[in-house]
Amino acid sequence: MKLQACRICQSYRGTPVIQDIDLEVDEGEVVSLLGPSGVGKTTLFNILSGIDTPDSGQVLVDGEDITGRAGRISYMLQKDLLFEYKTVVDNIALPLVIKGENKVTAREKALEHFEQFGLLGTDKLFPSQLSGGMRQRAALLRTYLFSHDVTLLDEPFSSLDAITKRQLHKWYLEIIHALQMATLLITHDIDEALRLSDRIYLMTGKPGRITDQVTIERNGKSGEAFETSPEFLAYKSRIIKALQC
Amino acid sequence: MKKRWQNIIKLKWPAIFLMLVLIGWQSLSGFGIVPRLVLPTPLQVGRALCSEFGVLMGHARITLWEAFLGLSLGLFLSFVLAIAMERWEAVYEGLYPILVITQTIPVIAIAPLLVLWMGYGIAPKVTLVVLVCFFPVVVGLLDGFKTADRDAIHLLHAMGANRWQIMRHIKMPVAMPSFFAGLKIAVAYSFVGAVIAEWLGGNAGLGVYMTRVKKAYAFDKMFAVILLIILISLLLMGLTKMIERRVMRYRNIK
Structure with a gap:
């Protein structure tokens, strides 16, 4: 297991923001963290990247405890x-x-x-x-x-126009598989998450918790073929229901 | 080439107005409306500048040297102070009011004291230049540091950067525009500051020359030296602008 977060809790001024977050990213895997704004995605992001130290819980890379230590996990913002x-x-x-x-x-x-x-x-x-x-x-x-280890991407494509975004997604998938970068992608764009990831964590509630997990099986389809497939729509409706939006 | 022409055309109106002022001035004393002894004509001033050119250059060299020494020392102090103030909150809180107070002390008032303390040599002049030019630079740097993007600092932190690396790669470069705004003021102050310090005593320098020709009521030479001070100040500011363009190359590409 490349990146592991165990029971991470963090509160801000006495109010819990995220609670008992457990997640894993395997070698070369692209995992998305999907959730509405304000659910604590960025709080979690700061903890994983080592900028902040959580109230409790651990962040592990290759089994090594790096909680609150910057410099090991790279990240990229919008x-x-x-x-x-x-x-x-x-x-x-x-x-x-x-x-x-x-x-x-x-x-x-x-x-x-x-x-x-x-x-x-x-x-x-x-x-x-x-x-x-x-x-x-x-x-x-x-x-x-x-860092070649693990990359955190916090809504990296959200400021781009739709066409550039699609092109970049395609290119990004190729490069990420070529380089075998383990990636945790934080997003609120359901299509983006489905297009790019192998697995999706859904984060909802207040304080934010991970409430569901979806593993994406593409059955050999990629790109447009997958995006227009009934499976894609099934995943999408399941996620929409889970996020209640 | 085209750009050059545009620049020349842009200078049209300033040139016309300057000519009008000069013509007005020339006729004011040329036609005897104001006595020539009190207000020499621009032509007389020009002639004085030419005939005294060698002497003036000799004095200008001294003044420039004092301004240069003072400015260099002032810059060095400014960087040390600004970095210390950025690094330690207590230093910032403690020093900022004192810095502001030092700026309310009139230069003219403190200059004689400096001469009394340090004598007629180069020391009081350099000190005065340091005093007048370090404030705009420190303030420029401090304001500039504040424009650093928080997320950018976080990113460098996450990369494992230490304080000095954050200073070197983020805070210093983003402070450059406001540093140069301060530096332009400091450069102009430094030269004039050196002249003022020389008024109060010394053996050479444009300020010393000024007091000499004043005592001789040689108004044309007085004006000539003022003109020279203006020209040198403009030249120095132009030079600063050139350095600014070089340092911030990224700002002129489009």
């Missing part, structure tokens, strides 16, 4: 957080520089992945010169260089 004053290659190499590599080798290592991430020729540009989709890809590469 805002791509690319630094406007750094070139694309320096943005992407930043996690390596932070870990103590020198600038030149960090750049070289970053450049090795530019082709795979469809960023060839953009290294000396500034982020403001990239399109929305390109920025997101650059941010994802930076996230990948930050």
Whole structure:
């Protein structure tokens, strides 16, 4: 098991926000955490990434307790957080520089992945010169260089237009399987969750709990074929019912 | 090339108005409405500037050196202070009011004291320059640090960055625009500050020259040195702007 969260509880000013969260992400698996806004997804996200320490519970990576420790799990937000004053290659190499590599080798290592991430020729540009989709890809590469272990994605595609989003989803699925990145995707977009994940956790209530789990069987179908299949619709209606929306 | 022309066209109106002012001034004293002794004509000023050019340059070199030393020292102090104030809340809380108070002390009032304490050498001039130029820079840096994005800081934290790395990769770069806004003011202050300090005593420098020609009632030379101070200040500000463009290259691409 790559990432494991055990009985995580967190409250804010005396009110419990999330309670007894248990979840697992296996090697190379894409798991979504689906729930309405305000259910505590971001609170959980901050705990998993080590920014916050939970009131109780544990976060394990490869069985090692990393609760409250940053630097092991990488993450990416809806805002791509690319630094406007750094070139694309320096943005992407930043996690390596932070870990103590020198600038030149960090750049070289970053450049090795530019082709795979469809960023060839953009290294000396500034982020403001990239399109929305390109920025997101650059941010994802930076996230990948930050940690190969587990990646948390917090609504990474929600600021993109529908068409760019679809293209990016397709590309993203390919790359994530090529790189075998274990991923926990936080989203409130049911279609996105169904399109991308192997498994979906549903989070509802106040305080937020994980109330259901759906494993997606594609039966060999992928992309459009899966999205227009009766199975897809069945999953979707089940999730809508579970979320009561 | 096209851009160059546009820039020249943009200068049309300022140039016309400046010409009008100069023509008005020239006729005011040229036609004897105001005595030439009191208000020399622009042409006289120009002539004085040419004939005194060598002497003026010699003095300007001294003043520039003082301004440069003061500014460098001031910048160094500003960075140390701003970083310390950003790092420790107590330092910020404790020092900020004192900084504001130091800015309410008139430069003219403190300059004679500095001369009394430090003598007629270069020390009081450099000190005065440090005093006038470090405040806008410190405030610029502190305001700039505050514009750092919280999520960006979180991200670097999650990457395992320490405080210095966050300063180096986020806070310092985002502070650059407001730092340069402060620096432009500081650069202009530093040169004028050095001149003011020289009024109160010394052997060389544009301020010393000013007091000398004032005593001789040589108004044309007085105006010539003022003109030179304006030109040098503009030049220094232009230079700062050039450095700014270089440092913040990402801002001029589109």
